Amino acid sequence: MATFDRNKKEQEAQKALSKNNYEKAIEAYGALLRHDPRDRRIRQKLADLYQRVNRKDDAAKHYKELARLYGVDGNHRAAIAVYKKLVTLQPADSALVGELAGCYLLAGFTNDAISNYEQAINGLEVRDPKLAAQYCMELQKLKTGDVPLQIRTAELLASSGSQSEAFEVYRAIIADLRRRGRLDEVGRLANQALKLKDDAPDLLQDAAEACLAVEDAAGALRHLQVAYQSDPKDSRTLELLARAFELGEDKAKARPILIALAEVLASKKAYSERVPVLERAIAVGAEDKGLSTQLQKAKIEAQLASFRLTDMDAAKPADEVQVRLCTRMQVFQRYGFGERGLDELMAMDEGTKSAFPVRAQEAEVRISLGQSEEGLEIAQGMLADAGDEIDKLEQRLAVLTGADLSPFFSQIEEAEEPEPDEEPIDIEAMDGLLDDALGGVEEELVAEGDEAASTDQIVEGDEVAAIEQVEEVEDDLFGDDDEEWVDDDDDDAAFDALLKSGGTIAEVDPEEVAAEAEAGADLEEAEGLIAMGMHPQAMELLDGVEGLRAATLLAHCMREQGDAKKAFAHLRDAVDDADESDPAQPGALFELAELAGRAGKHRPALRYLRELQESFPDHRSTEVSARVKALKKVLAN
Numbered sequence: 001m002a003t004f005d006r007n008k009k010e011q012e013a014q015k016a017l018s019k020n021n022y023e024k025a026i027e028a029y030g031a032l033l034r035h036d037p038r039d040r041r042i043r044q045k046l047a048d049l050y051q052r053v054n055r056k057d058d059a060a061k062h063y064k065e066l067a068r069l070y071g072v073d074g075n076h077r078a079a080i081a082v083y084k085k086l087v088t089l090q091p092a093d094s095a096l097v098g099e100l101a102g103c104y105l106l107a108g109f110t111n112d113a114i115s116n117y118e119q120a121i122n123g124l125e126v127r128d129p130k131l132a133a134q135y136c137m138e139l140q141k142l143k144t145g146d147v148p149l150q151i152r153t154a155e156l157l158a159s160s161g162s163q164s165e166a167f168e169v170y171r172a173i174i175a176d177l178r179r180r181g182r183l184d185e186v187g188r189l190a191n192q193a194l195k196l197k198d199d200a201p202d203l204l205q206d207a208a209e210a211c212l213a214v215e216d217a218a219g220a221l222r223h224l225q226v227a228y229q230s231d232p233k234d235s236r237t238l239e240l241l242a243r244a245f246e247l248g249e250d251k252a253k254a255r256p257i258l259i260a261l262a263e264v265l266a267s268k269k270a271y272s273e274r275v276p277v278l279e280r281a282i283a284v285g286a287e288d289k290g291l292s293t294q295l296q297k298a299k300i301e302a303q304l305a306s307f308r309l310t311d312m313d314a315a316k317p318a319d320e321v322q323v324r325l326c327t328r329m330q331v332f333q334r335y336g337f338g339e340r341g342l343d344e345l346m347a348m349d350e351g352t353k354s355a356f357p358v359r360a361q362e363a364e365v366r367i368s369l370g371q372s373e374e375g376l377e378i379a380q381g382m383l384a385d386a387g388d389e390i391d392k393l394e395q396r397l398a399v400l401t402g403a404d405l406s407p408f409f410s411q412i413e414e415a416e417e418p419e420p421d422e423e424p425i426d427i428e429a430m431d432g433l434l435d436d437a438l439g440g441v442e443e444e445l446v447a448e449g450d451e452a453a454s455t456d457q458i459v460e461g462d463e464v465a466a467i468e469q470v471e472e473v474e475d476d477l478f479g480d481d482d483e484e485w486v487d488d489d490d491d492d493a494a495f496d497a498l499l500k501s502g503g504t505i506a507e508v509d510p511e512e513v514a515a516e517a518e519a520g521a522d523l524e525e526a527e528g529l530i531a532m533g534m535h536p537q538a539m540e541l542l543d544g545v546e547g548l549r550a551a552t553l554l555a556h557c558m559r560e561q562g563d564a565k566k567a568f569a570h571l572r573d574a575v576d577d578a579d580e581s582d583p584a585q586p587g588a589l590f591e592l593a594e595l596a597g598r599a600g601k602h603r604p605a606l607r608y609l610r611e612l613q614e615s616f617p618d619h620r621s622t623e624v625s626a627r628v629k630a631l632k633k634v635l636a637n
Contacts (some may be wrong), residue, residue, distance in 0.1 A: 004035055013045075023054050040069055051089065060089050068098070076107040094123025098135045105142070110304040114142050121152075129162035147173060147533040151189065158196060167196040181594075183213060183623075195221075201227045201234060208240045213622065235264050242280065258284070262294070269402050271305035273351060274298045300412045305399045306330050306472050309360035309379060317357045326361045327351065338369045338601040356385055367400065376400055489558040526553050535560045549584035552591050559595055570593040586612060586619035593627065 001578045013028030029046040033039060039342060043066050050059035052380035063086045070079040083100040090096060101116035116137040124132035136149060143149055151175045157166035170193035177186045187210015190203040195205075204227040211219035215510035221244050227237045245254035250366035265274040265300060278295040282288065309315055310330070317323040325348060328340035345362055359378055367375035379397055386393040395408045523545065529538035535557040542554045552573030558567035575588050597605035609628045611620060 006032065006035065009035075022049055025049060026053070033078060038069065040066060040153040043069075047085075051085070056089050060086060063089070067103075071103070076103050079103045080107060093121045093127070095131060097123065098131070101135070102138070105138075110142060114139065115247075115332045117142075121156075123157060128160075129156040130267055133157045133160060133162070147177070147185075149533075154192075163196045167193055170196070171200075171203075174203065178206070183210060186210060187213070199226060199230060201230045201237065204230075205236050205240060208244070212240065212243055214249070215247060217244040220244045233260075233264050233272075235261060235268070238264060239277075242277075246280070246284060252286075255281050255285045259291070262298070266298075269305075269399070271298070271399075275302050276586055297409075300409050301405050303412055304405050304408055307396055307399075308514075309363055309382070309393065309396055310357075311384075312392055314359065314385070314387065314389055316359045316361035318355065321348075321352055322355055322357050326357055329361050333365050333368055341365050342369075356382065372400070387553065425455065523549055523553065526550075530560075533560075547584065548578040548582045548588050551575075552584055552588045555591055555595065559591075559598070564595050564599050568592065568599070571595070580615070586616035589616070590620060590624070597627070597631070602631050602634055606635065 005153065009028055009032050012024045013032070016022070016024035016028060026046065026049050029042055029049065032042045033046055036042070043062050047059050047062035047066060050056075050062065063082050067079045067082040067086070070076070070082060076376055080100065080103045083096060083103055086096050087093075087100060097116050098120035101120060104110075104116060105113035117135050121132045121135050121139070124135070133153050136153040136156060140146065140149055140153065150169065154166045154169040154173065157163075157169060170189055174186050174189050174193065177183075177189070179315075186206050190206035191211065193203050194200065194207060204223045208220040208223040208305070209222070209228070211217070220240060224237060224244065224582045227234065228241065231237065238257055242254045242257040242261060245251065245257060258277050262274050262281065267275060272397060275295070275298050278291060278298055281297060282291050310326075317326050325344060328344055332338060332344075334342035336534050342362070342365060345358070348358075353362075359382055363375045363378040363382070365375075366372075368379065378394065379400070383390060383393060386454045391408070391411065395405075395411065397403075398405055398408065523542075526538045526541045526545075529535070529541065531552065537562075539554060539557045542550050542557070553570055555567040555571035555574075558564070558570065571592055575585070578585060578588070589608050593605045593608035593612070594609065596602075606628065609624055609631070613621075613628065
């Protein structure tokens with residue numbers, strides 16, 4: 001057998017090329033490649049020759065193998081050059097564009113990777129949606145937080161038949177949007193996800209809550225009927241059902257739902273939550289002595305449950321070391337860093353750790369962290385040192401263990417016992433109520449629901465003083481950046497001026513009217529971009545557009561881009577300069593409250609919401625009331 005002479009064969013190929021004898025050159029290079037299939041240089045020459053003679057399929061086959069070999073070598077730049085040739089050879093193959101994007105990413109060219117992934121996805125969404133979805137998932141790593149891209153991923157997975165994967169993607173998006181308070185989008189996506197799996201209770205609840213936000217009680221009830229059948233004792237389902245019936249003319253239909261909810265909350269020992277539910281039950285129907293008795297008892301239980309070990313006289317710190325340690329632990333606990341408080345405790349000497357005030361604080365911190373057994377053990381160990389306050393300590397233990405609280409009622413006031421023959425509500429029997437409601441609900445329901453009046457009350461008296469004292473401690477520990485970011489005095493002056501200013505009627509300038517019409521078109525387009533999550537494009541469109549509505553949209557974009565401080569300053573200035581009669585005023589105040597609240601500036605956020613309630617009571621009233629209630633609770637704790 002003759003020995004293969006590599007040099008001679010390559011000279012033969014080059015001689016053929018010099019005479020433009022491409023077929024003979026291809027034959028020679030083919031022989032060389034068969035002798036050494038890993039020779040990148042020969043494969044490149046052979047692929048180039050095939051391309052020259054217009055044998056595109058043969059050229060593509062060798063280019064793909066060459067790109068694979070370069071990928072194995074880690075030579076991604078060389079692979080990019082090969083894929084570019086492949087894309088030119090086979091422009092209809094969008095999968096090649098996706099592979100080119102992957103090479104760009106590995107080579108460190110992020111922008112090129114993004115543009116090529118987008119091109120590949122557009123080309124594949126109809127012919128190969130599953131592959132398009134895979135490229136979407138790769139692109140998400142480069143465009144984190146891009147909600148429209150995440151939604152597109154879910155849609156592509158669904159159209160490719162990957163229903164369960166699509167459902168989980170929707171679920172992840174919804175969870176993120178729910179955390180960010182974007183309830184309108186939560187409801188829309190929940191409806192999309194329910195098309196893939198129509199019995200997911202949490203998504204049925206999300207869809208129902210979105211319906212209630214626009215006072216569509218009928219739509220809410222359709223979702224809640226399915227959720228109720230899944231779990232008739234789910235507290236969120238019952239709460240939403242009650243709200244749906246409270247929107248109707250016959251509000252009394254909400255009473256059995258609210259009573260059932262109160263029973264569920266009682267079983268969970270959710271004492272403070274049970275009181276407003278019973279108050280709502282009493283408000284929607286005729287007078288009921290049994291309900292009034294239940295409410296009286298619930299109020300006493302809630303009062304007993306609000307007691308903490310740190311409220312005991314014996315739990316007052318006895319020296320400066322205890323004061324500092326207990327205060328720091330309390331503040332860390334409030335801000336969700338209870339573990340840090342425990343770390344500080346562990347660094348103290350045994351004498352400080354064993355002090356009654358410190359043990360009381362440690363027990364409450366551990367309970368707040370979910371370390372119930374550890375907290376209970378500490379509390380039980382304090383019984384011997386409780387002295388004449390042992391009843392208070394036993395009361396707290398009864399709350400923590402779910403024991404009967406009636407033995408402690410005398411510490412509050414005499415409670416009237418419920419009627420002995422009173423029967424509990426059978427919530428299984430409420431299916432008929434739901435069926436009846438859904439049968440004629442479109443004609444019955446009217447838009448008149450709102451949050452309970454108790455949410456409009458303001459924290460006063462001793463609670464305000466307590467808040468101010470704790471805030472002083474927080475300033476010492478964490479620094480007082482609240483006034484650096486939000487100037488409360490300036491804000492008050494600005495709002496006083498805003499309230500006192502009156503709108504003036506100006507002469508109509510035709511050119512100004514035309515300019516406003518053009519700006520209005522830009523604002524509509526910007527709102528569309530924002531709805532699609534395209535905030536940089538919306539900001540570009542809003543550049544130079546004047547007016548409070550434009551300022552509000554721009555501040556929203558800044559917030560979503562991560563610059564809340566700049567957004568707040570920009571929008572606050574715009575509100576100061578605007579007339580009270582400006583129709584964009586309520587939206588601007590709502591956005592200001594959102595910006596302040598997300599930054600942890602709770603007092604300014606509450607002030608803006610109160611101003612919104614007083615001046616524009618119909619603007620997103622349910623959401624505003626809920627946020628006011630939440631902020632009061634945060635400030636009062």
